[in-house]
Amino acid sequence: MDAGDDWSCDANDAVHITVVQPGETKPKTLSNFHPQFTYPIFGDEERIFGYKGLIIRLRFAAHDLRPHVHISYDEKFKTVDDTAAVDLNETLKLWIPEEAFTTLPEFEKAVQDDETAKDFVPPGKPVHSYTSRQRNYEIWAGSLADPRVRHVLERAQVFVSLFIEAGTPLATDDPEWTLERWTVYFVYEKVDPPTPTASQYSIVGYATTYRWWYYNRGPLESSAISKDVSFPLPDVAVSDLPARLRIAQFLILPPHQGSGHGTHLYTTIHTKCFEDPTIVELTVEDPNEAFDALRDTADYHILLPEFAKHKVNINPDPYEAHSRNQRPRRVPTADLIPVKLLHDIRTSYKISPTQFSHILELFLLSRIPFENRQAGGANMSRLLIKKYRAEDPNERRYYWWRMLVKQRLYKRSRDILIQLDPSDRIQKLEETVTNVEEGYEVLLKAFSARQESLIAEITDEKERKRSQSAAVLDEASEAPNGTLGRDQRVKRKFTVADDDDEEETEGEASKRPKV
């Protein structure tokens, strides 16, 4: 008999996460969800031995994340020799703050009767607010050196293990100068408090970022070796040193995912970088696929207006500037795209070089008509033969687009590629560029779907306003003492107001992702 099968259960199913807020007489559930991963806590198999009907309920107060652990089960395995049920309290203590191991009535009383909750504000300072689907949200940010920030983060840390693959909780007991390198961003929904003493804040997600020393070989180097330096050097605040900002952990809780909060949080962090003269670049530590998609989407919309303003596109005739025997042997990058301009755009928006290349390639691909791209049925054999001599400028653009991507890929993986035979090397590059291109096509399709739904929303809104205006006008023209002249003025007034509103709505819509 395999006792393990009978007595073990799926840890992801057994763990329930519940967000609560005060109710009429006792705390009520705002949301309930399961973790995505439990392997850091319960092992690679994500199974728990020794219980039947096991429920591990992790409760969190919606505003300050006060935690509570409640374990219940139908039956527990009786120890036989060395085989015993997992000691759940001992296991969980390594991941959840001590304060969570109280009785349920104690926790419920603390949440329900917390008189201070009504005055609770998230830790740090408010840095951004937005409305989505008629609900209001705020983003707050504070240094990890601030005890309030640390307190809420320590309560939230278990989410990193439960939702971010390979994510590890931060050490919050480091020396102060190290803690100062970290900024934590919290996203909260602002809700109507359910009771007179309840908080108006409810957690949505959070992100941690840290400053990563940036070695600047420019003016800073010369000043550091100046002859006038006297020792000991004056104290320098970490926040004054040039740095890359790195996003370490980024999480939107499951009930709020897919509603644009990740995009708001990312663009807020980007805006903060943009405004901070000591930050040189925004980078991300080990992003996963979902985060890459979010980041690509957000960065694309950040850079789109710049690319459009400068009419960035691939020059289909880069050899025009060269006579036949003077043609460069390599990809004529500087004749294909405005290298200096693009460098300036990249550094001013503080986007890291690889990420910028992705977004630029995505944008340049979008400039080539769909029918001239592989996904749109372009004749790839003809392109292979004709190359840059193809008649259609868009076909030539597409040829050069693939060459630019191959050039980047080659530079990135040169050490591996030069070990291959030239024919294998060409095939590998060909396969990789096709994979990269397929990924871009998925993103471009998602962008145009979003664009269409935005246009539909705007059209619906216009239609709604128009019928509202028409209803008002109908009422006005029915007025017994209304003159024609007066009616016309009323009509014009409504029309003009409508146009203004439309323009504003459109402007807001196109600017929206920039936050």
Ligand SMILES: CC(=O)SCCNC(=O)CCNC(=O)[C@H](O)C(C)(C)COP(=O)(O)OP(=O)(O)OC[C@H]1O[C@@H](n2cnc3c(N)ncnc32)[C@H](O)[C@@H]1OP(=O)(O)O
């Ligand atoms: C550095 C790191 O920490 S990497 C780890 C990132 N965190 C996690 O994976 C934890 C669990 N997941 C999450 O927290 C969230 O789902 C996030 C952060 C990945 C995304 O946040 P959300 O608020 O759900 O994203 P948002 O609604 O703003 O979506 C923005 C875009 O991101 C992309 N995206 C979001 N989630 C996903 C996903 N699961 N898979 C693929 N693409 C996704 C889409 O392109 C989406 O655009 P669309 O709305 O036009 O479809």
